[in-house]
Amino acid sequence: MTPPATPLRILMLAPEPFFEPRGTPFSEYHRIKALVEDGHHVDLVTYPVGRDVDLPNLRIIRCWRPPFIRKVAIGPSFTKIVLDACLTLTILRVAFFGGQRYDAIHSHEEMGVLGVWLGRRLKVPHLYDMHSSLPQQLNNFRYSRSKAxxxxxxxxxxxxxxxxxxxxxxxxxxxxxxxxMGVGDRAVLIENVMGGDVDPAPGPGREAVRARWGLSASQPVALYTGTFEQYQGLDLLLDASVALKARVPGAAVLVVGGAPEQVAALEARARAVGAPLVLTGQRPPAEIPHFVDACDVLVSPRISGTNTPLKIYSYLRSGRPIVATNLRTHTQVLSSESAVLVEPTAASLADGLARVLADRAEAARVAAGAQRLADERYSRESYLTRTRRAYAMLLASMRGAGTVPVTGAPAAPGQEPR
Structure with missing residues (x-):
């Protein structure tokens, strides 16, 4: 599908710390990148937390930062309620008093509520970017059992x-x-196949990365990258690593991610049980491919949830075998042809890791299957094509409503996207 002939001026609403190296901000970054590469202009209204990114045709507008807020945890929280209130005020100011006309509104996560309402008031179409099920978040993050x-x-x-x-x-x-819900004809499935490759840079090499973290050149190494939220299964990985150590001499599990207090707590528990974990803490996104190059197997030990981890799509292209729990969160993408799927128990996870570390033929088989899957279903071209399809549907809804895109007219003074 070719880029649209009519570029749009899009008001995008993102209740996230943009940009931070974690799931939804990565997804938002690549969504924006695809849109601006097609010539669209995006005004992103987001939280006051995170770093700016330099993309053409993107203007970042941040809401006011309350004095006591410095970071935003993943999942529902009181902090997000406060920031969402501040973000709502900023969005209303930009939409009604910012001196700019928009062709469409593109909302992420819970800001879809305001986005739908705003689209109706401005008489422009609304696109909802659904990264998760809001009711399911209550279960995943154990935020509340309130039925109301x-x-x-x-x-x-x-x-x-x-x-x-x-x-x-x-x-x-x-x-x-x-x-x-009966609205599948308006839905477009776009997996997060672009991964976390924000500003990639040349790496120091496999041996240098290993040496930096005290690992030898020949040591068997499994890699986990991601957050330390409960649903990610770090407790399961800790227990599995102890069993793996007994089966594969010298094996280590390199763990990349986690807030400082989370890393300190897991490190203390690992020492107490003799788990061969090597924890790096959070690292810049550009370094993640270097850690992947330095390992022998990639592991995703999730124990709950249904969304596919964003990292799985980049793992498919890594040339490394994947070991993952045999749950819907993984199996809607992975199969036995592209990964070693194991039950969510420490013994089963350790068995899967030991199998690919000991059996090079098995490791090569699933790595090759993963690469084929990435090439056939999860390519960059597929991502761009589906993004264009979503916006073609949005344009069609505009024509059906008799709405004419305004992009192409000069921006209001002081409103030029950077």
């Missing part, structure tokens, strides 16, 4: 999905959810 709160999240999700002209989903589970 869950009911509120369910009503908000229903309003966002049904009130949007187009819905982007990032995994099959969410796509199925939208179909079950």
């Amino acid at each position: 709160l869950r009911w509120g999240f369910e009503r908000a999700e229903d309003y966002m999905v049904r009130g949007s002209q187009v819905v982007i989903t990032i995994c099959q589970e969410l796509q199925d959810t939208v179909h079950e």
Whole structure:
């Protein structure tokens, strides 16, 4: 699918610390990158936390930062409620008093509620970027068991999905959810195949990375990258690493990610049980491919949730075998042809890791299967084509409503995107 002939001026709403190296901000970054490469102009209204990124046709507008907020945890929180209130005020200011006309509104996560309402007031179409199911977040993050709160999240999700002209989903589970709601004809499945490759840089080499973290050149190394949230299964990985150590002499598990206090807690527990974990803490996104190059096997020990981890898509292209838990979060993308799938127990996870570390033929088989899957279904071209399809559907809804895109007219003074 070719780029659209008519570029749009898009108001994008992102209740996230943009940019930080974690799931949804990565997804937002690549969504924006695809849009601006096609000539669209994006005004991104987001939290006051995170670093700016330099992309053409992108203007970042940040809401006011309350004095006591310095970081934003993943998942529902009181901090997000406060920031969402500040973000809402900024969005309303930009939309009604910013001196700019927009062709479309593109909302992420819970800001879809405001996005649907705003689209109706401005008489422009709304695209909802559905990164997760809001009611399911309550379970994944163990935020609340309140039935009233869950009911509120369910009503908000229903309003966002049904009130949007187009819905982007990032995994099959969410796509199925939208179909079950009866609006599947407006949904486009766009997996996060672009991975975390923000500003990639040449690496120091496999041996140098290993030496930096006290690993020998010949040592068997498994790699975990990601956050330390409960659903990620770090406790499972810790226990599995102890069993792996007994089966594969010298084996180590390199763990990249985690806030300082999380790393310190896991490190203390690893020492107490003799687990062969090597923890690096959070590292710049550009370094992640270098850690992948330095390892022998990639592991995703998730124990709950249904969204596919963003890292899986870059893992597919890595040339390394993947070991993952045999749960919907993985199996909607992975199969026994592209990964070693194991039950979410320490013994099973250790067995899977030991198998690919000891059996080079098996490791080569699943790595090759993963590469084939990436080439056939999860390529960059596929990502761009589906993004264009979503916006073609949005343009069609504009024509059906008799709305004419305004992009092409000069921006208001002081409103030029950088």
